[in-house]
Amino acid sequence: MRISNRVYVGAFWTVLLVSCLVLIRYSSLPVIELPLGLDRYFIKPDNSDNILRDLSMGYVISAVFYLMVVLFPEKLKKEKVSKVANAELVSVCLDATVLIALMYKNVCLEAEWACQGFTNDEMLFSAAFYTRMRRFDIYKEADTLLCHKEEPYNVITWVYKLEKDLTDFVERLDRILNRYLFYLDGELTDKAIAFQKNLLHTFYLGLPSSTHGFTYSGEHGRQYPERVPYHLLLQDGKKRRTPIFERTELSDNIIALKSYVDTLLALRRYLYDVNGFEKDYAVKLLCLDGCGQFGTAVLDER
Known part of the structure; x- marks a missing residue:
């Protein structure tokens, strides 16, 4: 015990x-x-x-x-280090929020993107968000300044951008947890780990998990029980697969997106109570400042 x-x-x-x-x-x-x-x-x-x-x-x-x-010197040190760790976690949360909100704006038509009066980023993630994200086309050009290192000035798709950004979030969380684990509050640590291991990270990047297994369908109807990073299966743009957040015969992939959003918001709320930050960070960027484009990642109807 x-x-x-x-x-x-x-x-x-x-x-x-x-x-x-x-x-x-x-x-x-x-x-x-x-x-x-x-x-x-x-x-x-x-x-x-x-x-x-x-x-x-x-x-x-x-x-x-x-x-x-x-005790007293360690307590003072812990308070200072905790502020640094919390600030780094806030940075990850805000970047992760902007990423998913940008994807949402790219899948919305201008008439659908109604965020006037929003005072909190959480207001973006309504029921309409999950409905519209089902038509997100990951093969469309990413809304980013980045280009391929190997092929300068060649635009990249969301397949690569999503892999890059999700990997960045996981690695940053790894560094924070490894460096500051002793100084972080237990509940905060649990929420950070939950976001790090959410379903979208797990299946898209092929992260190890003891609770989630994945089965992939190959050619000729064969099933493969392998933990293969999903983004690797999307690299061949000529052979497009089911939209990433659509239903398949095996599962409803919107569950992965919901896992990402739910664990992210849980971490944001805890950090806000402890640290405080701009609740409408993504709203200001995408709604007030005009960042992001409309309808650039909508699945083409066939």
């Missing part, structure tokens, strides 16, 4: 309090006569239990040393 930190902290302060009471009781106090017979609660040193008194004195000295040399 795992004992929580609260039990250890409670035991520490309880023993310290008892030790202080023992020292007071076995001290030379009171130096003046107390009324109402209160002096009977004090025992003069020559009548005291020397072993108990010495043990209490040793514990109090050790506790004071621990508080002054270890």
